[in-house]
Amino acid sequence: MLATRGADVRTMGTPSMSRSTVRLRGVVLLGLLFRGRGNKDIADILHVGENTVRISLKRMFSKLGVADRTAAVGTALRHGIVLIE
Numbered sequence: 001m002l003a004t005r006g007a008d009v010r011t012m013g014t015p016s017m018s019r020s021t022v023r024l025r026g027v028v029l030l031g032l033l034f035r036g037r038g039n040k041d042i043a044d045i046l047h048v049g050e051n052t053v054r055i056s057l058k059r060m061f062s063k064l065g066v067a068d069r070t071a072a073v074g075t076a077l078r079h080g081i082v083l084i085e
Contacts, residue, residue: 022081026060029053030076033069 022030025046032042039057043050061067064075076082 022060022063022076025056026063027081029056029060030072030082033057034073034076034082 028046029042032045037045039050039053043053046053057069057072061072064072066072066075073082077084
C-alpha cells in the first residue's frame with residue numbers, strides 16, 4: 001500500500017492489466033505520479049537517474065496506451081492498478 005495525501009493507494013488490479021502489463025516498479029511509479037511527484041523526486045525516491053525515470057514513463061505510457069502523466073494516472077485508476085481509499 002502506498003500512502004498519499006489523505007488517502008491510500010493500493011497496488012491491486014485486474015489480472016490482465018496490472019499483473020501482466022504493469023510490474024511492481026511500474027505500479028510504484030504510477031503511485032508516485034498519482035501523488036503529483038515530478039521526475040526528479042521520483043528519481044530520488046527510486047534511487048535512479050532522471051533519464052531512467054523519463055524512459056520508464058515513456059514505456060509506461062506506451063503500455064497503457066496514453067500520451068501523458070494525467071492520462072496514465074486516470075487509466076491506472078480505471079483499471080484498478082492503483083486504488084484510492
